[in-house]
Amino acid sequence: MATTQNNQEIDKRELMEKYDKESSFRTNLGPWGWLTLALGSALTIFQLYTAYRGAYVSLIQGAIHLGAALCLVYLLYPLKPSWAKKRGIPLYDVVLAALALYTNFYIIQNYDRLINEAIIFGFTYMDQFVATAGILLLLEATRRVVGLPIVIIAILALLYGLLGNFIPVIGHAGYDWPTLATKMFFSSSAIFGIPIQISSTYIFLFLFFGVILVQTNIGQFFNDLALRLTGRYTGGTAKAAVAASGLQGMVSGSSVANTVGSGSFTIPMMKNAGFKPHFAAASEASASTGGQLMPPIMGAAAFIMASYTGIPYNEIIIIAIIPALLYFSGVFLGTHFEARKQNIRGLTKEELPKTNNLLKRLDLFLPLVIIIGFLLDGRTPTYAALFAIVTAFVISFFRKDTRMSFKGIIKLLEEGARVALPVIAACATAGIIAGTVTTTGLGPKIAGGIIDLAQGQFFLVMFFTMIACIILGMGLPTTANYVVTATMAAPALLAFDVPVIAVHMFVFYFGIVADITPPVCLAAYAGAGIAGANPMKTGVTAVKLAIAAFIIPYIFVTNPLLLLQGDANAGNVSISVITALLGMAAISAALIGYYVTNLHWFERVILITGGLLLVYPNLIISLLGLGVFSVITFLQYIKNKKDSSEKQEAVS
Structure with a gap:
């Protein structure tokens, strides 16, 4: 039994490493293990401390946050994913880690001069060198931990900033490299713009909250609860997978991670019940992808959406409820009709989790109830997350299987930092893209191009914006996905009389469904890997099941009632x-x-x-x-x- 469980864990890890770039990290660090443990723990403690005492000014808070994260990326993530199994850390990565830390520490050390004097008298050659090094180190770290797609977009954005005077139609005056590099690295509107500011305050705390919930086995509790509620009905195993993914999506920040985490349990169960492998994989992938649309976390993008739209976060999560429930209803209906078609029955009473066992673990819901209750009460996301973290931590001591030793607590702090690394790198790199778009005025030019291509026809503008979002969203993590689509695709719809929240939800939805839309459908590929199914067939089936995500955005743009806008009684x-x-x-x-x-x-x-x-x-x-x-x-x-x-x- 233990051997089987170990094999399943190995299979999950291999799938995550194959389809989820952030999972290809070193585990055998050798003598450097103490450094990553100390640095990761220090970053988490810093985030908890500033959540309690109050954050520093945005540039200093962001520099500490990003500097520690990039240092950890170079220590944990090798040049090539296949080298992750090698023991130790090569010296060149230690040097790169130190440089990444230094370039960000340079901002803290020279903060007053960079903010007050350099803007008037100009940046020094040392400033220009540090900015250049900082940008290059960020791009390489992002390639290692997130992947190449967002790095390519960021490089293209930088080239556009440099060579704008040579580009027809959507060109601009162009910047020289020293000016562009210092704008990107020393201002609070690019690398240290809104995405990294939100990451260094709210997002990190919510990701750490998710890590603690994993420690308390809430994921398995969600699976058992979903199975108990839906398992006895027609096609109950698939319906349980949809419900469990919706619950886990409330605290998850990754479509692929959710697919592998839930799918390792639900996909074999669906196959045993009689579902075809590709359908079982597609059900899990489409439901797990939908988890990114589910409040209150929404893949950690809800916080950035609040800043971009000017709508308070506690209102964003209420606005997002109906579309998310409609999405999961659509996937649920698809699994029901397939079960009826294949004549797949539900589970017997003996096969279902025992009600008494679930009732004994109901306290696991308390941290989630607290975080949602505090947010709806108007408390800040920082306060809600911090209080929920303390509650979850205390609850972990109630049971022997979740109780942590001192060493376990330190490992928990390190894990909290490691889980946040992809989001931090993605937010900083997305800041390059957003900074270039706003600095050069590219957003309105792209919007104008889309409108001209559609000849001013509103439906065609929506359609072309959808295509742009799916293409831009391929292979990007949720937060970066939203930042890119919001800055590059949203302006086209904002040119029409559409509520700003409807526009941002539109681009958010279509950026997210890129994870199940062929040809680059990473969540579907991960599900297919577990099921032993054809990846492309899985992706096509996932699109069928998630058809609601391709329809609902058109509804709430043309009729924002589903977003509780307008005459929403x-x-x-x-x-x-x-x-x-x-x-x-x-x-x-x-x-x-x-x-x-x-x-x-x-x-x-x-x-x-x-x-x-x-x-x-x-x-x-x-x-x-x-x-x-x-x-x-x-x-x-x-x-x-x-x-x-x-x-x-x-x-x-």
Whole structure:
């Protein structure tokens, strides 16, 4: 039994290393292990201290945050992922770690001069050298811990800043390198802009909160709870996977990590129940990706969204609830129709987790209840996260299996820093992109290009913006994904009379679904790896299951009622939600090919048409769609009754 569990852990780690760049870190550090332990613990303690006592000015807070993180990246992440299994740390990485720490410490040491004098009298050659070194070290660290896509975009942004005077149509006057480098590294509008400012205050705390929840086995509790609630119904194992991923998504910051973490338990369970491997993998991947859309964490992007839109964070998480629930309802419906099609039953009572065992662990919900309650009460995210961390830490001592020794607590502090490294690097590099876009005015130029391409047609503008977001979001972690799409794609829709929150949610959704959209669908690939399924087939199936994510953004842009905007009273919102659910049920059934019974191709076409009419934000058109849906429902029941009668006659 122990050997089987060890093999499963090895398989999970290998999958994470293959599809999740941030998991390819050194584990055999040799004599340098004490340094990473000390530095990681120090970073976490610094973040907890400033959360309690108050943060420093943004540039100093960000420099400490980023400097320690980049130092850890060079110590933990090798030049090539395949070298992660080698023992020790090569000397050149130790040197790079020291340089990364120094370039950021330079900001702290020279803060007053850089802020007050250098802007007037100019930056010194040493300033220019440090800025250049800092940018290069950041890009290489990001390549190691996040991957190449965001680094390529950042390099292109820097080239655009340098060579803007040679670029037609969307060009600009251009900057020389010393000016551009110092703008990027010594100001609070680029590398140390909003993304890293949010990372150094809110995001780190919420990620550390997630680490503590893992320590208390809340992930397994979510799995057991979801299985107990849904497991006895048709296709219960798949429905449990969807529910568990939604729960874990509330505290998770990665589609791939969620897929591997939950999928190692749910995918084999779905396969044993009778689901095909590619469908089991797609169910987990689409649900895990949806976890990034689920409040209160939203893949750690909700905090940045609050800063970009000017809408308080505690309002953002309320606004995001209905779209997220609609997304998971769509995936849930897809798994239901597939289970009916394959005649997959639920689990027996004996196979389900015992209610008494779950009730004994209900206290594991307390930290999550506290964090949501405090946020809804109007407390700051910092206060809510800090209080929830203390609560989760105290709860961990209630049980022998979660109780930590002093050594375990130190390892917990180190793990908190390590988990945050990809987000910190991604936020800083995304700051280069955002800084270039705002400094050069690229955002409005891209928006103008999209509008010209669409010839001013609003629907086409939405469609081209969607394509841009999916392309820009491929291979990027959630926070960087949102920063890039919000700065480069959102301005096109902001040119129209659309609420700002609707625009930002639109680009956020389509950036996230890049994780399951072929050809670069990392969450689907990870799920396929667990299931032993065809990756591309898994990706296509995941898109079918997550079809809600491709429809809902169009709804809340054209009718922001789902985001509680405009004339959002209880009656209007309820009607919009009901028609959206009915529309997604029709479309999900059509894509699976089964409703009450098997669907002919023309029935599927009619159902898709009726579904699209239902989700269209107009009552008359929605009623027309309801009529079409009702006709197909009636015909399906007649057909099913006829088929049942013929089967009974054949048996007789």
